[in-house]
Amino acid sequence: xxxxxxxxxxxxxxxxxxxxxxxxxxxxxxxxxxxxxxxxxxxxxxxxxxxxxxxxxxxxxxxxxxxxxxxxxxxxxxxxxxxxxxxxxxxxxxxxxxxxxxxxxxxxxxxxxxxxxxxxxxxxxxxxxxxxxxxxxxxxxxxxxxxxxxxxxxxxxxxxxxxxxxxxxxxxxxxxxxxxxxxxxxxxxxxxxxxxxxxxxxxxxxxxxxxxxxxxxxxxxxxxxxxxxxxxxxxxxxxxxxxxxxxxxxxxxxxxxxxxxxxxxxxxxxxxxxxxxxxxxxxxxxxxxxxxxxxxxxxxxxxxxxxxxxxxxxxxxxxxxxxxxxxxxxxxxxxxxxxxxxxxxxxxxxxxxxxxxxxxxxxxxxxxxxxxxxxxxxxxxxxxxxxxxxxxxxxxxxxx
Numbered sequence: 001x002x003x004x005x006x007x008x009x010x011x012x013x014x015x016x017x018x019x020x021x022x023x024x025x026x027x028x029x030x031x032x033x034x035x036x037x038x039x040x041x042x043x044x045x046x047x048x049x050x051x052x053x054x055x056x057x058x059x060x061x062x063x064x065x066x067x068x069x070x071x072x073x074x075x076x077x078x079x080x081x082x083x084x085x086x087x088x089x090x091x092x093x094x095x096x097x098x099x100x101x102x103x104x105x106x107x108x109x110x111x112x113x114x115x116x117x118x119x120x121x122x123x124x125x126x127x128x129x130x131x132x133x134x135x136x137x138x139x140x141x142x143x144x145x146x147x148x149x150x151x152x153x154x155x156x157x158x159x160x161x162x163x164x165x166x167x168x169x170x171x172x173x174x175x176x177x178x179x180x181x182x183x184x185x186x187x188x189x190x191x192x193x194x195x196x197x198x199x200x201x202x203x204x205x206x207x208x209x210x211x212x213x214x215x216x217x218x219x220x221x222x223x224x225x226x227x228x229x230x231x232x233x234x235x236x237x238x239x240x241x242x243x244x245x246x247x248x249x250x251x252x253x254x255x256x257x258x259x260x261x262x263x264x265x266x267x268x269x270x271x272x273x274x275x276x277x278x279x280x281x282x283x284x285x286x287x288x289x290x291x292x293x294x295x296x297x298x299x300x301x302x303x304x305x306x307x308x309x310x311x312x313x314x315x316x317x318x319x320x321x322x323x324x325x326x327x328x329x330x331x332x333x334x335x336x337x338x339x340x341x342x343x344x345x346x347x348x349x350x351x352x353x354x355x356x357x358x359x360x361x362x363x364x365x366x367x368x369x370x371x372x373x374x375x376x377x378x379x380x381x382x383x384x385x386x387x388x389x390x391x392x393x394x395x396x397x398x399x400x
Contacts, residue, residue: 039400041319045370046309046327050389053277053299055080058268060291061087063284070282074273074299081271081284081296088269092262099255106248158185277301302385306342306377309395310349310370318399319344325375328394329387337381341397345372373397 061083068080277299284296307327311319321344327337348369350357375395377387 039318040396040398041311041315042394042396043309043311043315044392044394045311046307046393046395048305048329048387048389048391048393049308050300050302050305052389053274053301054295055271055273055297055299056293056295057081057083057271057290058292059083059088059265060294061085061269061289063286063288063290066282066284066286068279068282068297070279072279074277074279076273076276078273079270080273080279083269083271083290085266085269088262088266092259092266095255095259095262099252099259102248102252102255106245106252109245109248158188159190271296273299275299275301276303300389302387305382305387305389307339307375307393307395309373309375309393309397311373311397313348313369313371316344316371316373319373319397320399323397323399325395325397327375327377328396330392330394332386337377337387339375339377339381339395342374342376345374347371 063081064084065082066080067082068074068078074080278301280298280300282297284290290296319341321341323341325339325341327339328334329337348371350369375397
């Protein structure tokens with residue numbers, strides 16, 4: 001019986017020692033956990049992101065060929081969809097014809113004034129030639145009249161010589177031969193006078209012909225001057241001509257733009273991949289009639305993926321761009337990928353939501369907000385392109 005009071009304190013001491021040891025182990029575990037997790041921030045509210053390019057048609061029409069399938073990887077410039085191009089080929093040929101017509105009209109409008117000026121210059125040249133011809137005819141007439149006077153003087157002189165010699169011949173003071181020679185000379189002088197008179201008549205006729213040509217040339221000049229005044233000097237006509245020329249040039253530019261647009265539309269009938277990626281959500285089939293802007297498929301470049309981690313605002317105290325991070329992927333049994341912080345969003349996720357919270361109503365309840373943080377993987381971390389947008393991951397950022 002005496003041993004029972006002695007054993008009670010011993011049992012109590014052992015119990016205290018056990019409790020103390022457990023408390024000490026717990027304290028050591030907490031210290032170790034704090035030491036291990038010091039300088040680290042982690043969250044399970046994160047997922048893989050990537051650029052998702054919606055492929056749509058720029059023009060409408062019937063689909064002729066779809067040479068790609070869902071989940072197929074394509075290179076930059078690969079043909080994704082081909083649309084029937086015949087309507088757009090016809091539109092381009094029509095635009096070419098309209099451009100040729102507009103260019104011809106513009107050329108004609110630009111040459112109107114030039115043609116009028118050329119007509120005036122031609123008329124002036126004709127007038128000058130006719131004027132010179134008239135002057136030459138007058139000169140020939142003057143020459144012919146001078147020759148007439150000379151011939152008449154010679155004829156008068158020879159006639160007088162014949163009369164004088166006729167009296168002397170009767171008196172046998174001159175020989176018959178001398179008288180015959182003088183008579184022949186007189187006849188020749190008379191013939192020369194008659195010829196000169198005929199040349200005067202011919203010269204006068206030439207003057208009348210030249211003057212008629214001059215009148216015609218002056219009439220042409222007057223017509224050309226009138227046309228030139230109509231095309232160049234009248235303000236209203238000048239403004240109208242200039243407006244028509246400018247309108248023709250504007251129509252040329254308009255048809256050139258229409259031709260360029262028709263050529264672009266023809267090129268748009270072949271939808272090509274803007275970059276390397278994997279085709280997804282293909283919703284177009286052969287024979288389908290599509291509209292401009294209609295989504296046909298999505299293209300996801302798996303070479304450029306990142307992680308969007310929604311950290312609590314209280315975790316951002318020591319977080320900075322450039323800090324290293326590890327990303328554990330649930331889909332691959334916790335496989336880790338190395339990366340670093342690229343940037344931190346300028347606002348919380350709630351602020352970018354469809355209905356942002358309104359805290360000015362008086363019903364404010366403080367809630368810890370989350371801020372998106374972009375984490376990019378280091379080069380060579382995903383050579384097999386295993387990460388897919390939307391996968392759940394657990395990133396850990398090392399702030400120290």
